Amino acid sequence: MSTLTEAPPPLTPAAPEKKPPRTRGRWTPYWLLLPGILWLLVFFAAPMVYQASTSVQTGSLEEGYKVTWHFVTYWEAVSEYWPQFLRSVAYAASATVLCLLLGYPLAYLIAFRAGRWRNLIMTLVIAPFFTSFLIRTLAWKTILADGGPVVGVLNTLHVLDVTGWLGWTSGDRVLATPLAVVCGLTYNFLPFMILPLYTSLERIDGRLHEAAGDLYAKPSTVFRKVTFPLSMPGVVSGTLLTFIPATGDYVNASLLGSADTGMIGNVIQSQFLRVLDYPTAAALSFVLMAAILVMVTFYIRKSGTEDLV
């Protein structure tokens, strides 16, 4: 036990000077944000400002355009093209409702009933994305062609009489009618409805269904009182993801529709690329954007899911 007499071990050399607190870490989040912010500035903010200025310019292609704060363009654009605005909203709304009616059962099936088939069905839902939007829409042209099988079946079943009376189709034709455009929109945007619906349905704890059943709710009531309310975030984001792009879409109307089914997207496209009336095209774009913002805000308020989205 000689250690007792030994001198205590020397103190550890004076603690190294305290390093100044690292400041580099503090900036890391901003560095990481930088690429995204730059991207938004260059490809979103700058074009917005540019288009905003275009919309209040006057002039011609030969003489060049100048900012003259000519807000009248807005008024002229709306008063001339309001039918296309209304049509866009009506077609997009119809397609959204159809997407919801078709997509909800499918999303429900995938989320709760598909079991090991889940991944396969999900792949099938996304599969259309592997081919071009244009090609797929052109395919619908063939499907709905005059004298084609779809028209034949609808004719035999006298469905075309009803849709004709409603003004959705004309005579023996489906192609080049509102119905064709809405079908195209529905088809093209269906996955955007199914994916968010599936995500929110899949998140629902299965025990909530059991609990509801245990508390005297029959299956239809379980759906009405538990499943559907809990899937509202999916319903809201699905309808927005469908409605917003469908409103501005021009491909379906130009490939499957006619002059009478022109949507606002077609007008903007032709003003920009054919008529070359840039101020009107830009003004229409802004009106469309504002209209969608107002409608979406109203919708989210109404559905009471601000905290869920």
Added chain:
Amino acid sequence: MATTKTQTDATEHSGDVRLSGISKTYGTFTAVHPLDLTVPQGSFFALLGASGCGKTTTLRMIAGLEEPSSGTVHLGDQDVTALPPYKRPVNTVFQSYALFPHLDIFENVAFGLRRRGIKSVKKQVGEMLDLVQLGEQARKKPHQLSGGQQQRVAVARALINHPKVLLLDEPLGALDLKLRRQMQLELKRIQTEVGITFVHVTHDQEEAMTMADQVAVMNGGRVEQLGAPADLYENPRTTFVANFLGTSNLIEAEVDTHGADEVVVKAAGDKLVLPVARCAAPARAGGKVLVGVRPEKISITHADEAGSIPEGRNRITGKISNTSFIGVSTQYMVDCAACPEFEVYAQNIDRDARLAPGADVVLHWNPAHTFGLDADQSLLAGTTGDAGVAEGETV
């Protein structure tokens, strides 16, 4: 509650839960072997067992959430086997509570009443929330409550429907120890107050023993033993029950003589006596038997004082290998010839300083506290290492 009480008396036994030959198989796996069980009306019944023993499956078959592969479920005189859950007069408190996240506490509790078309729910819900002391929280959403409060909402949501049977699936599993103790007393109080039959699934033997009137210990899809907590503890019939409920010292022994009242066995030279009534094994002279005694029944005396031990007690000699001081008691691990890890719990009344590791000691106990078990089973069945006491329960 007076009316409920008189009703209960008037309709005695008409509310028993009767399971007859009920079983559940998934493919080749048998979760529950054919099982007969009667839960008397108004009792607090616990299904106790380790994870995967089939207790939750049994409960879910009563609730109707699981379809039995065979057998029937009766509530009183009514055969409910084919009824879907929403038609059974039974409610469940789920393990994770399964409160509806989009509804506030009031609507969660009112859910069952509304589904049965009851219009004026305000008074009933208010009373029920007061019973579980959550009157103030009625307009909060479930995620704004603590675990203990959510648990009480789950109980209130089920109880408000006055079910014939309340099923509780590990209802306290997610709570911390202190809260769990508090909720055990709370649940027991509520059960006494409302007089409804409670069937409680748990893996916590202490919980089952403190709360239940009757406990069914389950293991591997079978009921090992059924009885009142004290009866199960004092008279285990299998090594699983002996080890799962508390701790037991089990010694392999050979039957020496078999009398009318007593069985005398030999274990590594020591002679031990046990009452015939407490021997759950077919004891023949020369046959094997497992002799058990609970650690707290044993007295420990230093070898020098062996002479002071009264006659007629079972004795075993050994050497202390380990001690641990718990406060109210001291646990000794004693190395005996018959059993290398003999556990003894001694109350700290007069501590003998000589009882330290290495000391030679004599262990002695009243023969009436000895029990005998069939030697054809694993000594370790039901110990934590063997069965595993898991928090979650998926089967």
